[in-house]
Amino acid sequence: MPAKVVSPEEFKKVSVKPGTKENFLVRIGQMSTSTDIHIPVVVVQGRKDGPKTFVTAGQHAEETGSIDAAKRFGGQLTPDEVSGTVVVCPLQNPGAWAFRTRLYPLDAPTVSDIGSLKKGEANGILTDRAFYALTECISDGANFGLDIHATHLDSMNYPRTMTMITGDEPEAVHKKRVELSRKVGYEVIHLWNVGKGRGGLTSVLSNRGAPCIAIEAGEGWRALEPFPSILIRGIKNFCKAVGNLKGEPEMPDLQVEVTKRFEITCNYGGFSNLFVKCGDYVKKGQVVGQVRNMFDEVLEELTSPANGIIIRCSLLPTVATGARLCNVSETDIGDKWTNRKLPTLEKQITFSGYSRAK
Numbered sequence: 001m002p003a004k005v006v007s008p009e010e011f012k013k014v015s016v017k018p019g020t021k022e023n024f025l026v027r028i029g030q031m032s033t034s035t036d037i038h039i040p041v042v043v044v045q046g047r048k049d050g051p052k053t054f055v056t057a058g059q060h061a062e063e064t065g066s067i068d069a070a071k072r073f074g075g076q077l078t079p080d081e082v083s084g085t086v087v088v089c090p091l092q093n094p095g096a097w098a099f100r101t102r103l104y105p106l107d108a109p110t111v112s113d114i115g116s117l118k119k120g121e122a123n124g125i126l127t128d129r130a131f132y133a134l135t136e137c138i139s140d141g142a143n144f145g146l147d148i149h150a151t152h153l154d155s156m157n158y159p160r161t162m163t164m165i166t167g168d169e170p171e172a173v174h175k176k177r178v179e180l181s182r183k184v185g186y187e188v189i190h191l192w193n194v195g196k197g198r199g200g201l202t203s204v205l206s207n208r209g210a211p212c213i214a215i216e217a218g219e220g221w222r223a224l225e226p227f228p229s230i231l232i233r234g235i236k237n238f239c240k241a242v243g244n245l246k247g248e249p250e251m252p253d254l255q256v257e258v259t260k261r262f263e264i265t266c267n268y269g270g271f272s273n274l275f276v277k278c279g280d281y282v283k284k285g286q287v288v289g290q291v292r293n294m295f296d297e298v299l300e301e302l303t304s305p306a307n308g309i310i311i312r313c314s315l316l317p318t319v320a321t322g323a324r325l326c327n328v329s330e331t332d333i334g335d336k337w338t339n340r341k342l343p344t345l346e347k348q349i350t351f352s353g354y355s356r357a358k
């Protein structure tokens with residue numbers, strides 16, 4: 001289906017007929033090659049009434065599993081299965097995608113993280129313009145939002161809901177976000193109190209009355225299964241929970257809510273080895289990894305500061321002082337977690353050649 005090229009302001013005014021689907025390329029500027037750069041958007045308009053939901057990924061362009069999930073979901077969704085409107089934007093940051101980087105590198109004078117902006121600028125640096133188009137035009141009128149992530153380039157993330165709570169959200173929005181955080185159907189629900197004044201798409205939408213949450217799963221750079229499918233299951237669950245799709249969300253046997261996470265960082269530099277993997281339950285004081293020098297001597301052993309579940313593990317062994325080895329989300333759930341019945345897709349997550357014997 002050919003995509004219509006529109007400006008952000010023109011996109012705001014488009015009307016897609018009930019029972020149809022349209023692709024758009026929202027022009028936000030030009031690359032250094034003097035060629036136009038666009039944010040891709042799919043609008044699926046059902047025949048029946050329902051909410052307007054904004055499903056989006058690719059804020060951090062190295063998180064390719066999330067981009068793949070949104071792209072596949074938007075590409076396959078048909079107007080017949082939708083009530084209301086589903087707006088899918090698989091790539092919020094096309095400039096960063098072009099350079100295979102996390103952030104758009106040509107912003108001047110400072111490279112900006114689209115994930116922490118509080119406000120877009122129609123005439124600002126390219127990242128500000130992208131954020132303006134996303135928050136003021138592409139998601140205009142949305143009742144709900146879902147922002148999809150994978151992880152940083154060095155690591156792997158166990159599937160989780162990530163709901164940043166700032167305290168700026170209206171009370172009803174907060175309640176709905178917590179409810180949706182559960183219904184999106186991941187085993188780990190991270191209700192993260194980040195404090196007032198936090199920016200980013202989820203905050204901007206939530207503050208204006210449209211409950212918006214984030215989900216995360218997968219690796220940096222790569223989009224290997226089962227992660228895109230795990231994210232697509234989350235998107236469908238979200239759309240079922242808000243009323244865009246029929247049916248009940250697919251729920252796991254066990255869900256755990258966590259509020260506190262600890263980054264386990266190296267004090268010494270060298271070669272890291274992990275003794276844990278994503279999804280493992282660890283006890284406070286348990287050794288989770290080592291840093292060794294090039295004589296294979298142990299420089300330090302790193303331990304978990306709390307009982308909890310390992311969510312993110314760094315997959316790259318090159319570490320310097322301050323590098324993150326892994327993180328742990330605090331919970332005392334213990335054996336109940338270890339002995340749980342794994343969801344079918346989570347069972348397929350593999351960790352080949354992950355660690356060495358102590």
Ligand SMILES: [Zn+2]
Pocket residue numbers: 059060063149150151
């Ligand atoms: Zn991200």
